[in-house]
Amino acid sequence: MNYRKLGRTGIDVSEIGYGAWGIGGIQWKGGTDEESIAALHRAFELGLNFIDTALAYGDGHSERLVGDVIRNAPHLIHLATKVPPKNRLWPAQPGTKIEDVFPHGYILDCTEQSLRNLQVDTIDLQQLHVWNPEWVQSEEWRRAFEDLRTSGKVRYFGVSINDHQPNTALELIKTGLIDTVQVIYNIFDPSPAQSLLPLALEHNIGVIARVPLDEGALTGTITEHSTFEGDEFRGMYFRDDRPKQVVEHVNRLKADLEGVPGTLPEIALQFCLSNPAVSTVIPGMRKIRNVESNCSVSNRGPLSSAILEKLKPHAWKKNFYS
Numbered sequence: 001m002n003y004r005k006l007g008r009t010g011i012d013v014s015e016i017g018y019g020a021w022g023i024g025g026i027q028w029k030g031g032t033d034e035e036s037i038a039a040l041h042r043a044f045e046l047g048l049n050f051i052d053t054a055l056a057y058g059d060g061h062s063e064r065l066v067g068d069v070i071r072n073a074p075h076l077i078h079l080a081t082k083v084p085p086k087n088r089l090w091p092a093q094p095g096t097k098i099e100d101v102f103p104h105g106y107i108l109d110c111t112e113q114s115l116r117n118l119q120v121d122t123i124d125l126q127q128l129h130v131w132n133p134e135w136v137q138s139e140e141w142r143r144a145f146e147d148l149r150t151s152g153k154v155r156y157f158g159v160s161i162n163d164h165q166p167n168t169a170l171e172l173i174k175t176g177l178i179d180t181v182q183v184i185y186n187i188f189d190p191s192p193a194q195s196l197l198p199l200a201l202e203h204n205i206g207v208i209a210r211v212p213l214d215e216g217a218l219t220g221t222i223t224e225h226s227t228f229e230g231d232e233f234r235g236m237y238f239r240d241d242r243p244k245q246v247v248e249h250v251n252r253l254k255a256d257l258e259g260v261p262g263t264l265p266e267i268a269l270q271f272c273l274s275n276p277a278v279s280t281v282i283p284g285m286r287k288i289r290n291v292e293s294n295c296s297v298s299n300r301g302p303l304s305s306a307i308l309e310k311l312k313p314h315a316w317k318k319n320f321y322s
């Protein structure tokens, strides 16, 4: 496993981090805690040292599981979590007041809850789970971040940028008041590479590349007939004729990648790490075999510029979250 600086925090994070939404359950079915715990331990053995969770994932279940598992980790694990929007609206809606989404006291209270769930005294990285650029001058988040830093409860701060809207955090980066951004960045949505990633590099802001496998679309396992259990998130994400659209896009992608070493998900992760602005990429991975495959990507180095050029036409403008 190779490590990169998480921007100006100076923390050395593993190139492959652990996306801990799926292990929260509730919105992600098809896994067990036993499987998740085994997957996390295997990831640690392979050198992974960064986990991205959130208070909202499984109503705290993901954080509690992570808190239990890191106590037996063979090395220090750096923890990132998130404050959920108080109005429970993902993504942030234009026109909403920050007082209704991230009031000062609420950010503090949520952080206390996360500290209890994670069973730690300090959180390495606290993130706002949604972001609205209209809030950039607001005192609510600025004071909350300052108070949490001063009290020693949080070391660094960031935001998780709304789905497919990387440019909504450009002004925020320029304030110099955040340390990281978390953004959707994958073969289908490479748009952060235009403005956000160069700006992050210039300001030494850590970049956490999320949803690198497009919620499973870039694993190549979705078929035209894929269905998901009951109220599972993926049932919404891959609804109607979307599986068919995914299969068409993935088939074209696979044809262009013929001869490139690695499986499709491995190449998808390698794509993210090929951009030097990315500090860590955080696939969700609840199975040991996925952990092993994903962690192996760190040793491969970047994709060649010829392959990166070939991937450009595969950008796919869509928003399956809506």
Ligand SMILES: NC(=O)c1ccc[n+]([C@@H]2O[C@H](COP(=O)([O-])OP(=O)(O)OC[C@H]3O[C@@H](n4cnc5c(N)ncnc54)[C@H](OP(=O)(O)O)[C@@H]3O)[C@@H](O)[C@H]2O)c1
Pocket: 018, 019, 020, 021, 022, 052, 053, 129, 160, 161, 182, 210, 211, 212, 213, 214, 215, 216, 219, 221, 265, 266, 282, 283, 284, 285, 286, 287, 289, 290, 291, 293, 294
């Ligand atoms: N708004 C936000 O802040 C936000 C939103 C979404 C995600 N995130 C963060 O980003 C992380 C990653 O996103 P995600 O988990 O939603 O989606 P993702 O990483 O794009 O895809 C996860 C899916 O890929 C499968 N997978 C992983 N590695 C594989 C491999 N090598 N071969 C085949 N399949 C593989 C997983 O399998 P299993 O089902 O077996 O695990 C899971 O179904 C989250 O866990 C979370 O930490 C943040």
